[in-house]
Amino acid sequence: xxxxxxxxxxxxxxxxxxxxxxxxxxxxxxxxxxxxxxxxxxxxxxxxxxxxxxxxxxxxxxxxxxxxxxxxxxxxxxxxxxxxxxxxxxxxxxxxxxxxxxxxxxxxxxx
Numbered sequence: 169x170x171x172x173x174x175x176x177x178x179x180x181x182x183x184x185x186x187x188x189x190x191x192x193x194x195x196x197x198x199x200x201x202x203x204x205x206x207x208x209x210x211x212x213x214x215x216x217x218x219x220x221x222x223x224x225x226x227x228x229x230x231x232x233x234x235x236x237x238x239x240x241x242x243x244x245x246x247x248x249x250x251x252x253x254x255x256x257x258x259x260x261x262x263x264x265x266x267x268x269x270x271x272x273x274x275x276x277x278x279x
Contacts, residue, residue, distance in 0.1 A: 173181060 171178070
């Protein structure tokens with residue numbers, strides 16, 4: 169029986185087939201890894217989008233909080249002005265009635 173290839177050619181052919189098989193297996197493994205990386209990238213992008221939305225919501229809430237703080241500061245100033253005005257009025261009333269109140273015990277004692 170005669171062989172189509174010499175022993176050296178058969179050996180070389182076997183080595184080439186083995187290298188091709190190994191390269192194919194490596195390529196298939198690489199395709200799986202690339203697919204996994206693509207899926208991970210998609211998940212990362214989705215999470216980043218969620219994070220961006222949450223950040224926008226937080227920025228809006230921060231703005232509302234700042235606006236309310238400004239309103240509260242204005243209300244506090246108005247309250248302080250009203251309190252000062254009331255203190256002046258009570259002081260004036262005290263001065264007006266101060267002399268009159270000194271006579272109240274004498275009047276009460278008399279009656």
